[in-house]
Amino acid sequence: MNKPAIELIAFDADDTLWVNEPIYTEAQQACETILRPYLGQEVLHDRLYEFERKNLQIFGYGVKGFVLSMIETAIELSQGRVKGEEIQRIIDIGKEMLARPIEVLEGVRESLEALSKQYELMIITKGDLFDQESKIARSGLGDFFSKVEIVSEKTPQTYQEIVRRHHIDLRRFLMVGNSLKSDVLPLCEIGAHAVHIPFHTTWVHEQVAPQQLDGKQYWELNDIRELPGFLDVSLADTV
Amino acid sequence: MNKPAIELIAFDADDTLWVNEPIYTEAQQACETILRPYLGQEVLHDRLYEFERKNLQIFGYGVKGFVLSMIETAIELSQGRVKGEEIQRIIDIGKEMLARPIEVLEGVRESLEALSKQYELMIITKGDLFDQESKIARSGLGDFFSKVEIVSEKTPQTYQEIVRRHHIDLRRFLMVGNSLKSDVLPLCEIGAHAVHIPFHTTWVHEQVAPQQLDGKQYWELNDIRELPGFLDVSLADTV
Numbered sequence: 293m294n295k296p297a298i299e300l301i302a303f304d305a306d307d308t309l310w311v312n313e314p315i316y317t318e319a320q321q322a323c324e325t326i327l328r329p330y331l332g333q334e335v336l337h338d339r340l341y342e343f344e345r346k347n348l349q350i351f352g353y354g355v356k357g358f359v360l361s362m363i364e365t366a367i368e369l370s371q372g373r374v375k376g377e378e379i380q381r382i383i384d385i386g387k388e389m390l391a392r393p394i395e396v397l398e399g400v401r402e403s404l405e406a407l408s409k410q411y412e413l414m415i416i417t418k419g420d421l422f423d424q425e426s427k428i429a430r431s432g433l434g435d436f437f438s439k440v441e442i443v444s445e446k447t448p449q450t451y452q453e454i455v456r457r458h459h460i461d462l463r464r465f466l467m468v469g470n471s472l473k474s475d476v477l478p479l480c481e482i483g484a485h486a487v488h489i490p491f492h493t494t495w496v497h498e499q500v501a502p503q504q505l506d507g508k509q510y511w512e513l514n515d516i517r518e519l520p521g522f523l524d525v526s527l528a529d530t531v
Numbered sequence: 532m533n534k535p536a537i538e539l540i541a542f543d544a545d546d547t548l549w550v551n552e553p554i555y556t557e558a559q560q561a562c563e564t565i566l567r568p569y570l571g572q573e574v575l576h577d578r579l580y581e582f583e584r585k586n587l588q589i590f591g592y593g594v595k596g597f598v599l600s601m602i603e604t605a606i607e608l609s610q611g612r613v614k615g616e617e618i619q620r621i622i623d624i625g626k627e628m629l630a631r632p633i634e635v636l637e638g639v640r641e642s643l644e645a646l647s648k649q650y651e652l653m654i655i656t657k658g659d660l661f662d663q664e665s666k667i668a669r670s671g672l673g674d675f676f677s678k679v680e681i682v683s684e685k686t687p688q689t690y691q692e693i694v695r696r697h698h699i700d701l702r703r704f705l706m707v708g709n710s711l712k713s714d715v716l717p718l719c720e721i722g723a724h725a726v727h728i729p730f731h732t733t734w735v736h737e738q739v740a741p742q743q744l745d746g747k748q749y750w751e752l753n754d755i756r757e758l759p760g761f762l763d764v765s766l767a768d769t770v
Contacts, residue, residue, distance in 0.1 A: 352661025356595035376611035422591025
């Protein structure tokens with residue numbers, strides 16, 4: 293067999309290897325129940341997202357910033373009437389989010405197992421350092437990956453810096469993830485390969501307008517289990 | 532001149548390159564003022580540290596976890612009576628901590644400037660990824676450092692992993708920092724050089740018992756400005 297065209301495959305983690313966004317959605321619903329008496333006609337979701345968006349620049353991504361945004365939303369929507377005990381329940385929801393077992397997505401373990409025989413595997417994930425390290429450990433998938441990069445943002449510069457630091461050959465590098473904004477478009481920009489594997493739900497902050505995809509070259513797969521076969525056939529020709 | 536014995540110097544950041552612990556102390560005092568009506572005979576400091584210590588395993592280090600611990604302390608000490616508006620003020624204290632200008636310690640810039648001519652410099656700092664990246668950028672010192680590692684804990688394993696990843700020659704590597712627990716003792720354990728430069732105040736969590744230092748070999752300097760001269764003389768002999 294020839295040397296494979298791709299040598300190193302990097303995976304996003306949240307909603308690519310394991311369930312993430314639904315945990316936030318669920319947490320938000322639990323907060324909505326706690327705050328029901330104060331909500332009136334207000335929709336928690338919109339106000340929360342406003343706080344989250346503003347706070348991203350101060351807190352970055354992750355559960356702790358989410359909880360702080362949720363508390364601020366609760367204070368504003370209740371006009372300061374939210375009770376200490378209710379705030380404590382919101383904090384406890386955050387603590388549960390940070391401690392709950394990792395739900396590895398279907399087909400992930402077997403696909404990583406197959407891929408790890410032929411390729412070097414890497415994780416590139418965005419978020420809170422402490423939380424992401426803990427999730428990788430709890431997922432039981434850590435041993436498949438020879439490199440792990442936890443970053444605060446996924447911009448073209450972020451990827452360029454990673455490529456430089458690890459002496460990665462861009463033409464033999466593939467990024468795989470569920471977010472067009474974070475895992476695909478920045479790679480198109482720096483001239484690397486990217487495979488998009490959509491997850492059934494995407495945080496509004498990660499959504500992209502169709503025109504942003506115009507003229508971009510990347511691959512779309514429905515399921516991570518298709519990746520090994522896809523690499524044997526399609527990407528073998530591109531280098 | 533001969534090749535210097537030390538090639539790579541890694542610096543801790545908080546309270547080694549810039550002021551950190553006093554910002555937490557100040558924030559705690561501001562919270563104490565807010566919570567004064569509920570405190571009675573209670574001392575905020577002890578109860579807060581209890582929450583912080585318990586929460587470190589869930590939240591990790593950094594301002595966001597500190598704010599969440601502070602809110603939990605406020606709820607408990609006020610028996611749930613703390614007002615929404617008071618919680619908001621605590622969150623605002625956290626936001627100010629994250630946005631305030633970085634106060635680079637005296638002598639740091641000139642020392643880094645001198646050292647960077649002869650040695651490769653690195654930052655190894657513990658804490659929240661987003662916050663630490665922002666502090667490095669705001670400090671204006673980023674360009675002195677060719678490598679930056681932000682880690683969630685500073686154990687001997689953490690340092691061993693960094694040494695492995697960067698192909699660092701342990702005998703030519705020196706760590707410099709203000710915390711015996713995080714910047715000195717783990718280095719003694721893995722057989723690397725360490726210089727302790729004490730800061731005037733140390734968080735109780737970073738304090739070590741005298742017997743932990745028994746038989747450990749490291750150097751103590753009072754001021755970072757002594758480091759260039761010290762390296763020329765003392766450490767030139769140790770390799």
